[in-house]
Amino acid sequence: MPATDVILRPDWPNLSEAIARSGELVDDQRPLNAQQLVARCMGNLDFAARVIRKFASRFEEDVCELTTSLDQADAPAVARIAHRLKGTAANAAVDQIQQIAHTMEALARDNKLGEVRPLVEQLNLAWDRFVEYMNPEATRPSAPPQALGN
């Protein structure tokens, strides 16, 4: 799901619910480490929600730039964008995306762009898991139209 579609939802992200659900998952299956994010935001849920929205808006731009740089075989640019994405994801405590971006950055610095490209798909899958985790009701196919807030 495109990031812009997600962040336009008025009820997104629902951090309180995400925090409540986070105890149900083990660390490496949890798309968002909500407790860590909220702690880093000094307990301010509104601020943490702004951080998530900022991350979401950047994610789409970064993936777009990343794909373009891969098409141009521009390894330094790929490394730079992956580094930026890694930092943003780390700040937002979106651990899985952070880890994939970290691997991409390392491969790009070693000029192994052929191994980076398959990771873009992993990145998108991780993003979809993250969005669904953040608001499972809104991402169900049967969600009523009014839930989209349009």
Added chain:
Amino acid sequence: MNTPAHNPRVLVVDDDDLTLDMLSNALAHFGYDVTIAHNGREAMEWIRTGQYRLVVSDWEMPEMSGLDLCRCIRERGRCHYIYVILLTSRSGTHNVVEGLNAGADEFLSKPFDPQELLVRLRVGERLLSLESRDVTIFSLAKLAESRDLETGEHLERMREYCRVLAEYLAMQPKFKPLIDGEFVELIYLTSPLHDIGKVGVPDRVLLKPGRLDEEELAIIREHAAIGGRTLDAASAAYPEAEYLQMARDIAWHHHERYDGTGYPHQLSGTDIPLAARIVALADVYDALTTQRVYKPAFSHETARDIIVEERGAHFDPDLVDAFLACEERFIEIRRRLDHDHSQLRPAVATVEVTPEIAFAT
């Protein structure tokens, strides 16, 4: 007033807006005043204002990296110290060495942990406060010296005597709980401020060459209260500064006597702060063994006899015992730091010692 004059300022440098927002939010939560810069060059502009002593900077930034920023900060040289924490996702010894070589003081892993950030900033603040402390004490000591009829060597000898006594007491079971290494260091630093209140004594009294009358003696004795009140105010404004508390105790009480007949509060025994009891003996020993406008220098032996005579009267008996145990070190300090000592020595044997002469003020 029990709070510092202002919140500590922190300059946060990062090319990433999200990191800047999150760091600013956490630092504001901890009570810091935060200024942000988006790159090293912008940061240097802020640093040149002289308002920032704590910097948290990203390592990798376009235009000027965190390492280059560290180098620029250290090249300033002439100004006060700036504590720099580098934010990095890098690990490995070579990166740490590179960062330290560039002038970083600390490292903070990305993504930052707020509690770790706070702890590292507190370390920086402690280090900076030591620099501020030394500058403050040096300035006040110079001010005190400007109103002291004796030379700077008097203050130098006195602090050495105080250190010797404190070090000895620190090894005695009775004083072990009261005196540690920090106490010894603080009394060495703050004892030269004992007469800071003399800045408030008029010249006609302080510089009068002859004997002082009762009214003039009362005026000069005011110096203890003047110094005490001044340092009281400073200590109240900065309650975390232990050195100000000790300096205040010394200024107020270094003329108290163990038997309660001193001034300004007629405190007695252990009601007199320990630091003040130590300074009292060191100050009198130095006054006795050096030439003053109202008396020649007495020999060490004469000074020792007077001090022993005053055991339990003017001086804390434990301090007198400590003095006797450390006699040789007192003699050595006097030999090393009293340049007029050898010329004065022949005259001292002929002087009749009276309490009036021995304890002029």
